Amino acid sequence: MASDFMPTPKRVHPLRKRRVQVAHWRSIWRRFSNQLSRLSISCAGYGVILSLLLIFLYLLWEVLPLLRGAQLEAQGQQPLAVSIEQPLALALSPSADLALILSATQGALWIDPVSGQLHQQQPLPFLSSAQVQHFSQADAETGLSAWGLSQGELWVSQHRFYSVYQEGELVSQGNVEFPLPITQPFDPEGRALILTALATNLAQSQLLLAAVSEDQRLLVQRWQLQPEVKLLEQSVQRLDFQAQYLLIDANLKHLLIIDTQAQLQVFSAGQEGPAITWQKQLETRLSGMEGITHLLRLPGGRSFLSADTQGQVQQWQLIQKAGHELSLQKLRQFPALSQSIQHLSADPYSKSFLAMDQQGQTALYPTTSGEEPLRWSASAQTQHWSFAAHPQRLIALDADGLTSWQVHHPHPEISWRTLWTQVHYEGYEAPAWVWQPAVAHDSFEPKFSLTPLMLGTLKTALFSLLFAMPLAIMAAIYTACFMSPGLRAWVKPGIELMEAFPTVIIGFIAGLWLAPWVEAHLASVISLLLFLPFAMLLAGLFNQKWLPKLLKRPVPGSGTELFILLPWLFLCGAVLIYCAPQLEAFWFQGDLGAWLSAHSIDYEQRNAMIVGIAMGFAVIPAIFSIAEDALFNVPRHLTQGALALGASPWQTVRRVVLPAAAAGIFSALMIGLGRALGETMILLMASGNTPLSNFNLFEGMRSLSASLVIELPETAVGSSHYRVLFLAALLLFVFTFVLNTLAEVVRQRLRQHYRTL
Amino acid sequence: MKKWTEGGQPWIWLSAGALSCALIMLLGTLGWIAAQGLHHFWPKPIYQLELPATDASSPRALSFLAQPLRSGQVVDQSQDEQLWRLGNRDLQNQEYLWLPKSAGAEFSRPENALRIERQAWGxxxxxxxxxxxxxxxxxxxxxxxxxxxxxxxxxxxxxxxxxxxxxxxxxxxxxxxxxxxxxxxxxxxxxxxxxxxxxxxxxxxxxxxxxxxxxxxxxxxxxxxxxxxxxxxxxxxxxxxxxxxxxxxxxxxxxxxxRPNALSFIEKLQLYLHNIWAFLTENPREANTQGGIFPALYGTLVMVLLMTLLVTPFGVLAAIYLHEYAGKSLLARWIRISVYNLAGIPSIVFGVFGLGFFIYLVGGQLDQWLFADALPAPTLGTPGLIWVSLTLALLTLPVVIVATEEGLARIPRSLRDGSLALGATPAETLWRIILPLATPAMLTGLILAIARAAGEVAPLMLVGVVKLAPTLPLDDVFPYLHLDRKIMHLGYHIFDASFQSPDPEAARPLVYATALVLILLILLLNLSAIRIRHHLRERYQRFHNL
Incomplete structure (x- = not known):
């Protein structure tokens, strides 16, 4: 082979010439293959590095849409083919291809919002004989509207959108129905109804109708819608004030009335003999509101919005704290518009609403976060707004026709603040960190606070390090500094093997064996933690003082202590567990469980202590291995120098070895912390998985990693929940990556430092 | 005494104590699992329990055939009780019974009592x-x-x-x-x-x-x-x-x-070994609370094999690139540190990536191209064997890279210089001299990767491991290797049988036994990695001495 590279002689034998030629081709081939190999290996190398980088980029790519603000894209204005008189409401089918306009004179007009053509005009029977005095709507998903008429009649209409296949395409169609039988006028006295309100409960099985007549009487009817339509109760009573706005709460239990003095009066249903009456429960002001211009029940009815002449919008809820009277609570104040607010409209498909002032300044607010809205200016003549879900569309009706916008705001319920700070959710007494991503109904607020999960993760890491750190580092000190090389060759790989212990097994033992055992033997565990160190010292003292000369004083550095301690500690442990009931009787009057509950300490079977022990067990090998390496690799001449100067072995360790290896021990702890942060199975099986935000040793927690494994398979791709979980994964990635990098850099520095010593 | 404390002796004893505690915990856990797992297969005697008629509510004397399980204080906290397994789930209203030891039951061991293991009902x-x-x-x-x-x-x-x-x-x-x-x-x-x-x-x-x-x-x-x-x-x-x-x-x-009561010791031993064999080779029954773990064992092995095929070429090539070609620049150093650190990234993050990127993005796209006629039922856009293996391959890539690079770094410089001096190109030096010498290092890396993969559960729960798979991922039906099938896995089997089982009492011993199998598998792999690494070191020692 080597001869191929020899200089070619000048005169050559023909046979030799042939060989030279071959050699020439071979050298070309060799050069080529060298390049090829270099190229392919580099490609593979880059490929691997890029694919690992891809993990980070992909996670980031899934998370970014969460933090993108709202965007609006104007779709243009479409004049309508018919002129609309006195429009009362505008509704849009979920796929935005059919619009319904309810008019006080023309009835229901079904319109194609793209072309502006009239599909169908559906006259409503009552419009010919009476005038509409007041019109109101229930939650958009029900399609229910109440028409308060001049002769004391109240009609309830229900519009529905449905999809049909037409020539292979899904097309929306709709119609208007009247779900309630009209037997007699709503107001027996036949006075005009100047205020109406209606709402259904969550299951849409009950309907509450309320109206105020022109002579200030409050009329209420409760209807059952399913399984059959029937009237459940009705009542009439006189009001002693001028009502201006009327709302119904979520459980159909309270009526909220605002009078012309901007006073809020809350009436609650109560039984009085056989009759139902509505009694005043609360009278209060909406503080901070100057001249209310609009009141809007948010979907679900758990809270409502008020707007005033100053351009302010506030969110309120009625709340009844345990043992307290009903009260009004301000949830939040939204960034104000500059002029008096003309219009409020809630998006039924996502947690946001729209407000418009009298100059046409419009803002789309995210409800839960209460953050800065998306502002733009629309026509001041706009009368009605409506929303569609797919695509996210916003449509406005004014005198010239329909104007539509494409909205890009898929995750209005998420903002940096709702993820981390306390948020005052609907139905909650105070701002709180809540992780409750899956909700029973679309009208509930999903609660995406990562803080409880983050705290859960940190709590586990903290308790597991508290357990593992002393054990692992002390064990590393002993193995590195005091153990004979022969024994060390067995012990070190032995403990390192523990690292390969599948965590699912540790989790299983912790969750199914350790947790119930500790619950039954809490006193034993506490006495083990307290007395085992004393048992170790006792063994040392005994060995020093009273053992016969023959057996006494194992040579320092031989590791003999281990052989004394192993059986001794085992024995002590057994004795302590056996004696624990006596200790319990002595300290806690015989029942630790009762003592704990008497001191109002909650004890859950799967708690932070169990997780700490189990996870500590899992991270001990990692910490031990790296710390031991750092300690063992402290240059020999340093320790020998110290010993030669008369320091005792432990003084040498404390003053020379530990300071030299401190960086290595730090890096070991970082690695241990990284493992504890990302561990999943132990937490899944032994932590109880309740998202609590506290550091109580005897309560459980839910971590980021366990949430990922439980929730991710069940989320819809691209939903807010899905993206928040990806954010959790990204956080885990970044945390552990930073910790590990820190540890690695420290370790490399240390290695160089040793080399220079 | 003073001398003893001044010299720091207490601290030495404390550190020795910490090590002892760690060792006791490790050995204790291993021993506990082994004892619980192995104990289960030993044929237990069947007792006939005669309970005297106690009060008016149960005037009839009761008679049961039962096997003792364990003792504790469960129903009544004040006295010792024994848990009996009565069996006959379909014929009696209870399958387990905690009986106080003081209940005055009469025991006998009828010679011809039968234990019949059934397809259903235990x-x-x-x-x-x-x-x-x-x-x-x-x-x-x-x-x-x-x-x-x-x-x-x-x-x-x-x-x-x-x-x-x-x-x-x-x-x-x-x-x-x-x-x-x-x-x-x-x-x-x-x-x-x-x-x-x-x-x-x-x-x-x-x-x-x-x-x-x-x-x-x-x-x-x-x-x-x-x-x-x-x-x-x-x-x-x-x-x-x-x-x-x-x-x-x-x-x-x-x-x-x-007939456990009629068996001699030798017969019991035979039955014991047979039980263990059956546990390893049979299918699970009764929602994983009975029967064997064969599909889980098989699934784990197939998954790990496929993962090995995927991770080996890329891991080794990336290690060679990092060691031979990446150089010593600052960027290269950072890349190296990053790759090392990926070994410390929580495995669940890889699972999330696998679900989002591999399954929803890549799998969904492949379905559009290749299996459009089956849509909307996903073929590859759903968790399955291929995605499990790919995710694990990505997860273990750093392990293989680190081990291989370590092996490459151990090869004495003299060998490389010698080869180059004799006129070999760098590629020839690499492929003919260095790689053959580094093979054991690669093998070590691979074995460690396999051990890690076999013990990993959390990411697999996202990308294709299920509690019960009706079919095996590799069988004798064309196309033999079914990349789109969901698989069973030992680790997940442990989680499922212990936490989501309808009958935890019956599942518990099986979980211990499964855990023992998994631990033995992983220990075996790790020990062989250590062995190989040890050989490797000795081998290079020889080169250093040249």
């Missing part, structure tokens, strides 16, 4: 009464009945059991092979029919004919199987329960009949 404890089967001779059916007292009872029971089991074997084969093939073809035709209807009327008609033919075959096979099932269910064993009533049990329900 074990049955009772006494044999008679064997009944029908024999067809010259068109006349004759009922045969052999009472338990008869001398030939056990031999005819064995014969009948063997006949039934042969029938069941035949049924299984027919179902898996013939029925499976027919179903596959029907499914294929159904898909073709969906597309061909609008395109080509001739093909459409032909397909319809074939479909008719196949449906006909399917029906014939179904009837034949039905007949076989009836044949298998025909012989019956009459059992007398402890309370006295009798119960007829079809032999097709019976997996194994033992």
């Amino acid at each position: 074990d049955l404890f009772g006494f044999a009464q008679a064997l009944i089967w029908q024999e067809t001779q010259e068109d006349t059916r004759q009922e045969q009945r052999v009472p338990a007292e008869a001398a030939e009872f056990w031999s005819s029971l064995q014969t009948q059991l063997r006949v039934t089991q042969a029938l069941q074997q035949q049924i299984r084969l027919l179902e898996r092979r013939e029925m499976g093939r027919l179903n596959q073809q029907l499914e294929q035709i159904r898909r073709q029919l969906r597309t061909s209807a609008s395109h080509d009327p001739d093909t459409h008609a032909a397909l319809l004919t074939t479909q008719q033919q196949l449906l006909h075959d399917h029906e014939r096979l179904r009837l034949y199987l039905q007949n076989l099932y009836q044949q298998a269910a025909q012989p019956q064993l009459e059992i007398r329960l402890a309370q006295g009533e009798t119960h007829a049990l079809g032999l097709d329900q019976i997996l194994r009949i033992t």
Whole structure:
């Protein structure tokens, strides 16, 4: 082979010439293959590095849409083919291809919002004989509207959108129905109804109708819608004030009335003999509101919005704290518009609403976060707004026709603040960190606070390090500094093997064996933690003082202590567990469980202590291995120098070895912390998985990693929940990556430092 | 005393104590798992419990056949109790019983008490009464009945059991092979029919004919199987329960009949080994609370093998790149640190990546291109074997890279210099000199990767491991390796059987046994990695001494 590279002689034998030629081709081939190999290996190398980088980029790519603000894209204005008189409401089918306009004179007009053509005009029977005095709507998903008429009649209409296949395409169609039988006028006295309100409960099985007549009487009817339509109760009573706005709460239990003095009066249903009456429960002001211009029940009815002449919008809820009277609570104040607010409209498909002032300044607010809205200016003549879900569309009706916008705001319920700070959710007494991503109904607020999960993760890491750190580092000190090389060759790989212990097994033992055992033997565990160190010292003292000369004083550095301690500690442990009931009787009057509950300490079977022990067990090998390496690799001449100067072995360790290896021990702890942060199975099986935000040793927690494994398979791709979980994964990635990098850099520095010593 | 504390002796003892604690915990856990896991297979005696009539509410004396499980203080915290397993889940209203030790029960160990392991409903404890089967001779059916007292009872029971089991074997084969093939073809035709209807009327008609033919075959096979099932269910064993009533049990329900009280030590040992073997080779039954772990073991192995095939070339090439070509620049140093650190990234993050990127993005796209006719049912856009293996390959890539690079770094410089000095190109040096020497290092890396992969559970729960997979990922049906199938896995089996089981009491010993198998597998892998690494070091020691 080597001869191929020899200089070619000048005169050559023909046979030799042939060989030279071959050699020439071979050298070309060799050069080529060298390049090829270099190229392919580099490609593979880059490929691997890029694919690992891809993990980070992909996670980031899934998370970014969460933090993108709202965007609006104007779709243009479409004049309508018919002129609309006195429009009362505008509704849009979920796929935005059919619009319904309810008019006080023309009835229901079904319109194609793209072309502006009239599909169908559906006259409503009552419009010919009476005038509409007041019109109101229930939650958009029900399609229910109440028409308060001049002769004391109240009609309830229900519009529905449905999809049909037409020539292979899904097309929306709709119609208007009247779900309630009209037997007699709503107001027996036949006075005009100047205020109406209606709402259904969550299951849409009950309907509450309320109206105020022109002579200030409050009329209420409760209807059952399913399984059959029937009237459940009705009542009439006189009001002693001028009502201006009327709302119904979520459980159909309270009526909220605002009078012309901007006073809020809350009436609650109560039984009085056989009759139902509505009694005043609360009278209060909406503080901070100057001249209310609009009141809007948010979907679900758990809270409502008020707007005033100053351009302010506030969110309120009625709340009844345990043992307290009903009260009004301000949830939040939204960034104000500059002029008096003309219009409020809630998006039924996502947690946001729209407000418009009298100059046409419009803002789309995210409800839960209460953050800065998306502002733009629309026509001041706009009368009605409506929303569609797919695509996210916003449509406005004014005198010239329909104007539509494409909205890009898929995750209005998420903002940096709702993820981390306390948020005052609907139905909650105070701002709180809540992780409750899956909700029973679309009208509930999903609660995406990562803080409880983050705290859960940190709590586990903290308790597991508290357990593992002393054990692992002390064990590393002993193995590195005091153990004979022969024994060390067995012990070190032995403990390192523990690292390969599948965590699912540790989790299983912790969750199914350790947790119930500790619950039954809490006193034993506490006495083990307290007395085992004393048992170790006792063994040392005994060995020093009273053992016969023959057996006494194992040579320092031989590791003999281990052989004394192993059986001794085992024995002590057994004795302590056996004696624990006596200790319990002595300290806690015989029942630790009762003592704990008497001191109002909650004890859950799967708690932070169990997780700490189990996870500590899992991270001990990692910490031990790296710390031991750092300690063992402290240059020999340093320790020998110290010993030669008369320091005792432990003084040498404390003053020379530990300071030299401190960086290595730090890096070991970082690695241990990284493992504890990302561990999943132990937490899944032994932590109880309740998202609590506290550091109580005897309560459980839910971590980021366990949430990922439980929730991710069940989320819809691209939903807010899905993206928040990806954010959790990204956080885990970044945390552990930073910790590990820190540890690695420290370790490399240390290695160089040793080399220079 | 003062001298003792001044010299820092207490600290030495404390550190030794910490190490002892760690060792006790490690050995204790291992020992506990081994004891619990192995203990389960030892045939336990069956006791007959006679409970005296205590009060007016239970005037009748009760009699049970039961096996002791464990003792504790569960129902009544003040006294010691023993947990008994009564079996006969379908015949009695309770399968387990905590009985106070002071309840005054009388125990006996009837010699001929039977433990019958059944296909469904768990074990049955009772006494044999008679064997009944029908024999067809010259068109006349004759009922045969052999009472338990008869001398030939056990031999005819064995014969009948063997006949039934042969029938069941035949049924299984027919179902898996013939029925499976027919179903596959029907499914294929159904898909073709969906597309061909609008395109080509001739093909459409032909397909319809074939479909008719196949449906006909399917029906014939179904009837034949039905007949076989009836044949298998025909012989019956009459059992007398402890309370006295009798119960007829079809032999097709019976997996194994033992008489634990009549066994000698040697027979018990045989049965013990047989039980362990059955645990490793049988399918799980009764929602993973009984039977074996074969599909989980098999799934783990297939998954790990596939992962090895994926991770080896890339891991090794990336390590070579980092060591040979990346150089020593700051960027290269950072890349190296980053790659090392990926070994410390939580595995669940890889699972999330696998689910989002591999399954939803890549799998979904592949479905659009390759399996459009099956949509909207996803083929590759759903968790499955290929994604499990890919995710694990990504997860273990850093392990392989680190180990291989370490091996490359250990190769003495002199060898490389020598090769280059003799005129070899860098590529030749690499492929002929360095790589062969680094093979053991790569092997070490691979084994460590396999050990890590075998013990990993959390990411797998996202990308394709399920509690019960009806089919194996690698079998004798074309295309043999089914990349889209979901698999079972030992680690997940442990999680599922211990935490999501309908019968935790029955599942617990099996979980310990499964855990033991998993630990042994991983220990074996790790120990062999250590072995190889050790050999490697000695080998280079030799080169250094040259």
